[in-house]
Amino acid sequence: MIDTSSYRGTRIWxxxxxxxxxxxxxxxxYLIFFYAPTEATMGVVQRIFYVHxxxxxxxFLAFGIVALSSLxxxxxxxxxxxxxxxxxxxxxxIFTSGVLITGPLWGKLAWGAxxxxxxxxxxxxxxxxxxxAYFMIRNATDNPETGKRFAAILGIVxxxxxxxxxxxxxxxRSQHPQAVVLRPEGPTADPEIVQxxxxxxxxxxxxxxxxxxxxxxxxxxxxxxxxxxxxxxxxQTTSAEGAxx
Amino acid sequence: MEFVRQSLVxxxxxxxxxxxxxxxxxxxxxxxxxxxxxxxxxxxPTVQSRGIAGAMIWVTILxxxxxxxxxxxxxxxxxxxxxxVLLTPxxxxxxxxxxxxxxxxxxxGATLVVYLIYALFFQLSMFxxxxxxxxxxxxxxxxxxxxxxxFSAIAASTRLGxxxxxxxxxxxxxxxxxxxxTAVQRLLLGRPFEEIAGSVRMLAAFDLLFLFVxxxxxxxxxxx
Numbered sequence: 024m025i026d027t028s029s030y031r032g033t034r035i036w037x038x039x040x041x042x043x044x045x046x047x048x049x050x051x052x053y054l055i056f057f058y059a060p061t062e063a064t065m066g067v068v069q070r071i072f073y074v075h076x077x078x079x080x081x082x083f084l085a086f087g088i089v090a091l092s093s094l095x096x097x098x099x100x101x102x103x104x105x106x107x108x109x110x111x112x113x114x115x116x117i118f119t120s121g122v123l124i125t126g127p128l129w130g131k132l133a134w135g136a137x138x139x140x141x142x143x144x145x146x147x148x149x150x151x152x153x154x155x156a157y158f159m160i161r162n163a164t165d166n167p168e169t170g171k172r173f174a175a176i177l178g179i180v181x182x183x184x185x186x187x188x189x190x191x192x193x194x195x196r197s198q199h200p201q202a203v204v205l206r207p208e209g210p211t212a213d214p215e216i217v218q219x220x221x222x223x224x225x226x227x228x229x230x231x232x233x234x235x236x237x238x239x240x241x242x243x244x245x246x247x248x249x250x251x252x253x254x255x256x257x258x259q260t261t262s263a264e265g266a267x268x
Numbered sequence: 269m270e271f272v273r274q275s276l277v278x279x280x281x282x283x284x285x286x287x288x289x290x291x292x293x294x295x296x297x298x299x300x301x302x303x304x305x306x307x308x309x310x311x312x313p314t315v316q317s318r319g320i321a322g323a324m325i326w327v328t329i330l331x332x333x334x335x336x337x338x339x340x341x342x343x344x345x346x347x348x349x350x351x352x353v354l355l356t357p358x359x360x361x362x363x364x365x366x367x368x369x370x371x372x373x374x375x376x377g378a379t380l381v382v383y384l385i386y387a388l389f390f391q392l393s394m395f396x397x398x399x400x401x402x403x404x405x406x407x408x409x410x411x412x413x414x415x416x417x418x419f420s421a422i423a424a425s426t427r428l429g430x431x432x433x434x435x436x437x438x439x440x441x442x443x444x445x446x447x448x449x450t451a452v453q454r455l456l457l458g459r460p461f462e463e464i465a466g467s468v469r470m471l472a473a474f475d476l477l478f479l480f481v482x483x484x485x486x487x488x489x490x491x492x
Contacts, residue, residue, distance in 0.1 A: 153440065159432060173426070187474055190470065
C-alpha cells in the first residue's frame with residue numbers, strides 16, 4: 024500500500040493554492056480585457072504584456088528553485104529536494120515556452136519581425152535550452168540516482184552561468200521595451216496598467232506554486248511506487264532462490 | 269601544493285597516453301582542417317574573410333575541442349578503469365584539475381594549428397596581433413575546458429555519451445563564445461587593446477568562477 028496520508032498536507036496546500044490561483048487568474052483576466060486601457064501606439068497587442076512578463080518572472084523563479092534545491096540535494100541527498108527541483112524544472116520549461124511564444128507574437132507587430140536577437144529574448148531562449156539539457160541528462164543514465172545527481176550539477180552550473188549569459192547578451196543593443204513598472208524613479212506606466220500587471224504577477228505566481236505542489240506530490244508517490252515495486256521484485260527473487268535450494 | 273603535484277601526475281598520465289596513441293590530437297587536427305575546408309566551400313568567394321574570421325576560428329576551436337573532450341574520459345570508462353583512478357590517493361579536485369590541464373595542453377596545441385590553418389587558407393596576417401590573440405584565446409579556452417571537462421565526465425557516464433556533450437555545453441558556453449569571438453575579431457581587424465579590455469575581464473571572471481565551481485562539483489560526478 025502506498026501511504027497517501029503523508030501527502031495530505033501537500034494536497035491541502037495545493038488545493039487551497041489552486042483555488043486562490045484560479046480566483047486571481049479570473050480577476051487578472053478581467054483586468055486585462057476590461058480594465059487596462061488600450062495602449063496608444065501598440066494597440067490591443069500590448070495586452071500580451073500581462074501574460075508575457077508574469078511568465079518570464081515565473082520561469083526565472085523556477086530556475087532559482089531548481090538551483091537551490093539541486094544544491095540542497097547534492098549535499099543532503101534528500102529525495103524530496105530532487106522532486107522539488109524536477110517539478111520546478113518542468114514548470115520552468117512550460118513558462119519559458121510561454122515567454123518564447125508570446126514574445127514573437129507581440130514582436131511581429133511591434134518590431135516587424137518574429138524573432139529579434141534581443142538580450143532578454145535571447146536569455147530566455149538559452150534558459151529554455153538549459154532546461155531541455157537538464158531533462159536530457161536526467162533521463163540518459165541507467166541508474167536514476169546518477170541521473171538525479173547529474174541533473175542537479177547542471178542546475179547549479181546553469182544558475183551560476185545565467186548572470187554571465189545575461190551580461191553577454193546585454194552587449195547587443197537592446198530592442199526590448201524599457202521597464203515601465205520596476206524603475207527606481209517609480210513606474211511611468213498608467214496606474215491601471217501597473218495594477219493589472221501586479222494582479223497578473225500574483226495570479227501567475229500562485230498558479231505556479233499550486234502546480235509545483237501537485238507535481239511534487241505526484242513525483243513523491245511515483246518514487247514510493249518504484250521503491251515498492253523494487254522491494255516486491257527483490258523479495259520474489261529471494262523466495263525463488265529459496266525454492267530452488 | 270599537494271593539490272598541484274597530484275594534478276600534474278594526472279595530467280602527465282593523460283598526456284603520456286596521448287603521446288603514445290596520438291589519437292585525440294590527430295582527430296582534432298584533421299577535423300579542424302576539414303571545418304576550415306568546409307567553410308571555404310560554403311562561403312561565397314566575394315565574402316571578405318577578414319570580417320568573419322573570428323567567427324570561423326571560434327566555431328572550429330569549439331567543435332574540435334568538443335571532439336577532443338568526448339574522448340577525455342573514455343580511457344577511464346573502458347573496463348571501469350575509473351574505479352582504479354578513484355582508489356589512488358588523489359583528491360577528487362586534483363583529479364579534475366589534472367584532467368583539465370591535460371585537455372588544456374591538447375586544445376592549446378590544436379588551437380595553434382587552427383590559427384595557422386586560417387592564416388594559410390584565408391591569407392590572414394596575424395603576426396602583429398599574435399600576443400593579444402594568444403592571450404585572449406588562452407583565457408577563452410580555459411573557461412571552455414573548465415565546463416567541458418566537468419560535462420565530459422558526466423556525458424561519459426550516460427547512455428547518450430558524446431551526443432549529450434554539445435547539447436549541454438553550448439548554451440552554457442555562450443559567454444565564452446561571445447567574448448572570445450568578439451575579442452579575436454577585433455584583434456584581427458587591428459583594433460587597439462582598449463576595445464577588448466571588457467571582454468578580457470569577463471573571460472577572466474568566467475574562468476575563475478567556473479574553475480572553482482567545477483573543481484568543487486567534480487567530486488559529486490564521480491561519487492559512487
